[in-house]
Amino acid sequence: MTDWNAHPAHFWMHGHRPAKSVEFAEEMGFWTVSGYSETQRILADPVTYASDIGRFFPQGDSNDPLVKQLSEGNILQMDGAVHRDRRKVVSRAFTPKMVADMEPRIARLAGELVDGLVGRDEFDFVTEVAYPLPISVIAELLGVPASDRDLFVYWADKLLESKNVYHEADPSEDVVAASMAALREFAPMVDYLQQHTAERRRQPREDLLTVLVQADMPDNEITHFGILLLFAGHVTTTLLLASTIMCLDRYPDVARQVRADRSLIPGLIEESLRFVSPVPAIFRATATDTEIGGHTVPADQLLMLALGAVNRDPRQFADPEVFDITRDPNPHLAFGRGAHFCLGAPLARLEGRIAMNILFDRLGDLRIETPPVFHPSPEMCGPRHLPVKQVQRGDS
Numbered sequence: 268m269t270d271w272n273a274h275p276a277h278f279w280m281h282g283h284r285p286a287k288s289v290e291f292a293e294e295m296g297f298w299t300v301s302g303y304s305e306t307q308r309i310l311a312d313p314v315t316y317a318s319d320i321g322r323f324f325p326q327g328d329s330n331d332p333l334v335k336q337l338s339e340g341n342i343l344q345m346d347g348a349v350h351r352d353r354r355k356v357v358s359r360a361f362t363p364k365m366v367a368d369m370e371p372r373i374a375r376l377a378g379e380l381v382d383g384l385v386g387r388d389e390f391d392f393v394t395e396v397a398y399p400l401p402i403s404v405i406a407e408l409l410g411v412p413a414s415d416r417d418l419f420v421y422w423a424d425k426l427l428e429s430k431n432v433y434h435e436a437d438p439s440e441d442v443v444a445a446s447m448a449a450l451r452e453f454a455p456m457v458d459y460l461q462q463h464t465a466e467r468r469r470q471p472r473e474d475l476l477t478v479l480v481q482a483d484m485p486d487n488e489i490t491h492f493g494i495l496l497l498f499a500g501h502v503t504t505t506l507l508l509a510s511t512i513m514c515l516d517r518y519p520d521v522a523r524q525v526r527a528d529r530s531l532i533p534g535l536i537e538e539s540l541r542f543v544s545p546v547p548a549i550f551r552a553t554a555t556d557t558e559i560g561g562h563t564v565p566a567d568q569l570l571m572l573a574l575g576a577v578n579r580d581p582r583q584f585a586d587p588e589v590f591d592i593t594r595d596p597n598p599h600l601a602f603g604r605g606a607h608f609c610l611g612a613p614l615a616r617l618e619g620r621i622a623m624n625i626l627f628d629r630l631g632d633l634r635i636e637t638p639p640v641f642h643p644s645p646e647m648c649g650p651r652h653l654p655v656k657q658v659q660r661g662d663s
Contacts, residue, residue, distance in 0.1 A: 270282070271513060271517075271638070271639055271641065271650075272638050272639065272640070272641050273641050273648065274641060274642070274643070274644075274645045274648070276434075276547075276645035277547050277575055277645065277648050278576065279301075279573070279575045279576040279579050280543075280575065280648070282588070284301070284576065284579070284581075285299070285301050285576075287560065287561075288300065288301055288302025288304075288305055288560045288580070289301075289302060289305055289559050289560030289561070289562050291562075292571075296569070297323075297550075297568070297569035297570065297571050298559070298562075298564060298568060298569065298570045298571065299570075299571050299573055300559065300560070300570055300571065300572045300573065300577070301573045301576035301577060301580070302560055302577065302580055302582070303577050303578075303580040303582060303583035303584075303600070304582065304583070305559055305560045306572045306574070306577045306600060306604075307600070307604060308559075309551055309559070309570065309572060310551075310572070310600070310603060310604040310605040310607070311604065311605050313346050313347070313605065313606050313607075314346075314554065315553065315554055315555060315557050316551040316552070316553060316554070316557075316570065317346055317551060317552045317553075317554045318343060318344050318345065318346050318350070318551060318552075318607060319344050319345070319346060319552065320344060320550045320551065320552045320569065321338055321341070321344055323550070323552065323569045324433050333450065333451065333454055333457075334450070336457065336487065337450070337457070337491075339487055340485060340487035340488040340490070340491045341491045341495075342354070342357070342488065342491060342492055342495065343495065343607065346606070350606060350607075351606075353484065353488065354606075354610070356478065356479065356482040356484060357475075357479070357492060357610060358610055359478055360408060360475045360478065361610045361611060361613065361614065363613065366613045366614050366617055367617075369404065369408075369614070369617070370617060370621065372404070372407070373400070373404055373617065373618055373621050374621050374625070376400055376403050376404065377396075377400055377618075377621050377622050377625045378625055378629075380395065380396050380399060380400055381396065381622075381625050381626060381629050381630060382629065383395070384396070384630060384657070385629060385630065387657060388656060388657055389654065389655070389656050389657070390654075390655065390657075391652050391653060391654050391655075392508075392509055392512055392633065392650075392653040392654075392655045393505065393509050393650055393651065393652050393653045394652070396508065396622065396626075397504075397505045397506075397508035397509040397512075397650075397653070398416075398420065398501070398505045399416065400504075400508070400618060400622060401500070401501040401504035401505055401508075401615075401618055402416045402419055402420075402497075402501040402505075403416070404501075404614070404618060405496055405497060405500040405501045406419070406497070407474075408474070408475055408496070409474060409475050409476055409493060409496055409497065410463065410467070410472055410474025410475060410476040410477065411459075411460075411463055411476075411493075411497075415459075418456075418459070419456075419497050419498075419501070422452075422453050422455070422456040422497075422498075423497075423498050423501075423502060425449045425450070425452040425453040426449075426450075426453045426456075426494075426498060427642075427643075427644040427646055427647070428445070428446070428449035428452075428644075429446050429447070429449040429450040429453060430446070430644070430646060431445065431446055431449075431644075432446035434645060456494065456497075457490055457494075460489070460490045460493040460494065461486065461490055463476055463493075464476060464479075464480060464486060464489050464490065464493075467480045468480055475496070476489070476493070479492065496611075499546075499611075500611050500614075502545070502647060503545040503546060503609075503611075503615060504545075504611075504614075504615045504618050504619070505649075506543075506545035506642070506647060506648065506649030506650070507536070507539060507540060507545055507615060507619055507649070508618070508619060508622055509639075509649055509650040509653045510539050510542075510543035510545070510649045510650065511535065511536065511539040511619065511623065512626075512633055512635075512653060512655065513543070513635065513639055513649075513650060513653065514538075514539055514542060514543070514590055515535075515633070516633065516634055516635045516655075517590070518590050519632075521535070521590065521592055522632065524592075525592070525623070525627070526627050529624055529627065531592055531593075532619075532620050532623050532624060533616070533620060534592040534593060534594070534595070534597070535592045535623065536616055536619040536620060536623070537592075537594070537597045537599065538590060538591060538592045538594060538597060539619075540578075540599055540601035540602070541578045541579075541584070541594075541597060541599035541601060542578075542579075542590050543575075543648060543649055544574050544575040544578050544599070544600075544601040544648060545601065545647065545648060545649050546574060546601070546646075546647070546648070547573065547574060547575040547645065547646070547647070547648040548571050548572060548573050548574055548575070548645075548646075549571075549572050549574060549603065550569060550570060550571055550572070551569075551570045551572065552567065552568065552569055552570065553565065553566050553567060553568045553570065554566060574600050574601060574603075575648055577600055578599045578600060578601060583598070602615075630657055631657045631658050631659040631660050632657070632658045632660065633655040633656070633657060633658075634655060634656045634657075634658050635653065635654070635655055635656075636654075636656055637654050639652065639653045639654075640652040640653075
């Protein structure tokens with residue numbers, strides 16, 4: 268079993284599996300769901316299992332203007348007709364045609380990044396490829412300068428730091444204070460997006476911000492979606508790309524197989540998503556008394572759906588600890604399921620496919636000789652830094 272120094276909270280990465288697929292985590296006060304069928308059922312029933320979970324995650328003073336601003340208008344915490352209406356607007360940027368039309372631009376960006384690595388013996392794969400590719404694509408889609416990407420990664424770090432308060436059942440005053448300090452460091456991103464939104468009202472462009480403005484979405488919802496797109500839209504793909512390289516290093520026979528037969532790349536991407544799920548968990552709340560995995564769960568209970576563990580459930584996946592790129596089908600839940608299925612999934616898959624093809628075309632084998640540095644936040648699973656050594660084919 269390899270854990271690659273994954274966060275301790277990601278128990279599935281350390282070879283552990285709970286005795287039961289549904290358990291109450293007494294120390295945290297919520298239910299942990301690690302079973303595939305149970306999670307699938309929960310995600311398919313937004314009436315019983317609601318996405319409106321903000322009340323379970325209070326952050327500082329609810330009367331604080333910043334806290335109040337960030338607690339309202341989050342599409343991830345909407346259900347029913349309101350969610351359907353908002354998702355319909357946002358999905359215009361992610362139609363199959365829109366995604367397909369982005370392929371030449373993604374290929375050009377990926378090619379430029381990889382060409383800069385030809386002949387380099389050592390580099391950080393995250394810094395050089397896995398981060399700049401998706402953030403450039405997302406920035407262009409949204410309509411903000413990709414040159415601001417250093418700001419985006421800083422704000423993403425602060426947003427994750429601000430969530431540390433949620434990772435303890437009874438956080439100390441110091442943890443709460445540090446969380447609020449990080450949130451205030453993140454606040455300029457809100458101003459940044461609001462300024463771009465106001466500019467689109469004056470001067471529309473061919474970008475997603477203009478689409479949202481012209482659909483008369485409230486400003487706070489536009490801001491929330493901008494945060495979601497710039498954060499989740501790039502971090503998940505960054506982790507996918509880096510984790511795929513990590514898996515290819517650990518399983519060199521697979522790397523040789525895929526290099527020789529590029530038709531295997533889609534299967535490689537799907538298995539990487541299953542094996543090292545970038546978003547390790549999502550949450551739901553019971554809207555009524557219900558039964559899950561043999562347990563009676565009262566209304567108003569918080570459920571943590573441990574997607575990383577779900578994607579290794581032996582009841583669903585044969586030999587789940589084996590990295591098998593030929594799994595067919597491979598119905599992992601890395602992108603969720605149901606009403607909140609990730610809109611950006613086709614784009615992430617496309618970026619993964621393009622990047623892997625170009626890497627195999629232009630670079631030698633990428634070897635990991637020092638342990639990868641995993642994301643310090645339990646909210647993400649995958650390398651934050653991935654130092655690699657390039658070995659030309661025939662030199663190994």
